[in-house]
Amino acid sequence: MTTLSRHDQGMQTRRAVLGDAHVDRAEAAKTAFDEPFQALITEAAWGHVWSRPQITRRERSMITLALLAALGQWDEVAMHVRATRNTGATPDDLREAMMHVAIYAGVPAANHANKIIKDTLAQMEAADAQ
Incomplete structure (x- = not known):
């Protein structure tokens, strides 16, 4: 090999x-x-x-999304939410990661990231329904 x-x-x-x-x-x-x-x-x-x-790709997704949210990298947040389909990170995982963001990086960052996450998950669900 x-x-x-x-x-x-x-x-x-x-x-x-x-x-x-x-x-x-x-x-x-x-x-x-x-x-x-x-x-x-x-x-x-x-x-x-x-x-x-x-560590697993699921864990890397959670870490990556928390860091991106903390840094305010909103386009990258949406991209990595879409990637969770391939990494195994669930909406529950993302919610927990954003709870950490709220405490360690600030509520406004977590709040905005949650909006992007919800919108992106809804778009993914709508695309799956078609």
Whole structure:
């Protein structure tokens, strides 16, 4: 068995978490300007951190969403809520993560993240119903 490069491992994990459609859109939109950035996140975030076996993807989803909410990264919150379909994090998990955000990062951050989470989950449910 061959060892995957950090980039190849990252791309596998990125696709498993975010889905092929999301990654294909990001790859198609990539330009010479942002190619180094895309390589960085694929290798570092997805190939190194998200690919580590010490905790589950479900746990990583919860941690990631809590951090994104605490930092006010709202677009990324929605993207990672959609990724929970692939990571196994449940709406109950997300609610608990936002409870931590409220206490450790502030109620306004958790409040806004909860709005985004609810809206995104509703959009996902509506898409499933079609």
